[in-house]
Amino acid sequence: MNLSRNLDDVRQQFEERAFDYDGLIPRLIPQYREQHEIILQLIDFETHANIKVLDLGAGTGILSAMILQAFPQAKVTAFDMAQNMLKVCQTNLSAFGHRLTLQQGNFAEDDFGSGYDLVVSGLAIHHLDGAGKQTLFKKLFQSMNSGGILLIRDIVTGATPRLTEQYEQLWRQYMKANGEDDAAWFQNYLKEDIPSSVEEQTQWLAAAGFADVACHWRYLNFAIFGGIVPR
Numbered sequence: 001m002n003l004s005r006n007l008d009d010v011r012q013q014f015e016e017r018a019f020d021y022d023g024l025i026p027r028l029i030p031q032y033r034e035q036h037e038i039i040l041q042l043i044d045f046e047t048h049a050n051i052k053v054l055d056l057g058a059g060t061g062i063l064s065a066m067i068l069q070a071f072p073q074a075k076v077t078a079f080d081m082a083q084n085m086l087k088v089c090q091t092n093l094s095a096f097g098h099r100l101t102l103q104q105g106n107f108a109e110d111d112f113g114s115g116y117d118l119v120v121s122g123l124a125i126h127h128l129d130g131a132g133k134q135t136l137f138k139k140l141f142q143s144m145n146s147g148g149i150l151l152i153r154d155i156v157t158g159a160t161p162r163l164t165e166q167y168e169q170l171w172r173q174y175m176k177a178n179g180e181d182d183a184a185w186f187q188n189y190l191k192e193d194i195p196s197s198v199e200e201q202t203q204w205l206a207a208a209g210f211a212d213v214a215c216h217w218r219y220l221n222f223a224i225f226g227g228i229v230p231r
C-alpha cells in the first residue's frame, strides 16, 4: 500500500464526514463515550496543573474538549490533517478561547511541536502501518516532557487472526444494530485502516522509551493503551 496515497484518501473521507462526525461516531464505535471516562481517569495531573497537551488526530475536538473542561489551566493543541474537522473543532470549542490552538498537518511527516505533558490520540494512529507507528512513537517520546502521559485509544487487531475475525464480526453486528450499513463501513475499513495488535504496539512504545506501558482497557477490537515518559 502506498502510505501517502492512503493518507490522502483518509483525509478526503474526513473532509467529507466532518459535519456529521459527532453524531455518527458513537453509532460506529462500541462504548465510545465510556472510553472518555476511562481516559479522563487515567490523566492523574492535579486539576489546576498548567499542562501542555497535544491531541493527535483531534478531529472535531471531542477529547480536547474533555481535557480543557477537566483541567482549567490546560492548553491544548488540536492537530489534524483535515481542515473541515478542525473547522468543526473550532466551532465546538470556541468557549475555550486561547487555551485551544488548531494546527493542520500530517503527524507522519510534519512537526507537531514539543514540551507536552500529555498526549492523547483517538482513532487516528491506525491509519499508519507498523513502521509508521514505530516512527511516530519515537517522535512522540521526543516531543514529551519527563513525567508526561501518553494515552492512545484506537482500533486494534486481535492477538491471533481468529480473534481478529471474531472481533470484527461482533463489531459489524454493533454497527448494524445501530442502523448503519456495516458492509459498506467494513469495506472502507479494509481499504483504509491498518490496525496493529495491542501486543505489538505496547512493545513499540516500550522500545521508543516509554515506561509503565500498558493496555488500560479493551473491548473487542478497541483499546486504550499508552505509557509515561520516565522522570
Ligand SMILES: C[S@@+](CC[C@H](N)C(=O)[O-])C[C@H]1O[C@@H](n2cnc3c(N)ncnc32)[C@H](O)[C@@H]1O
Pocket (backbone or CB within 6 Å): 007, 010, 011, 014, 025, 056, 057, 058, 059, 060, 061, 062, 063, 079, 080, 081, 082, 085, 105, 106, 107, 108, 121, 122, 123, 124, 125, 127
Ligand atoms: C476517527 S477521527 C478521530 C477523532 C477524535 N480523535 C476521536 O477520538 O473521535 C480520526 C482523525 O484523525 C485524523 N488523522 C488521521 N491520520 C492523520 C495524520 N496522519 N495526521 C493528522 N491527522 C490524521 C483524521 O483527519 C481524523 O480527523
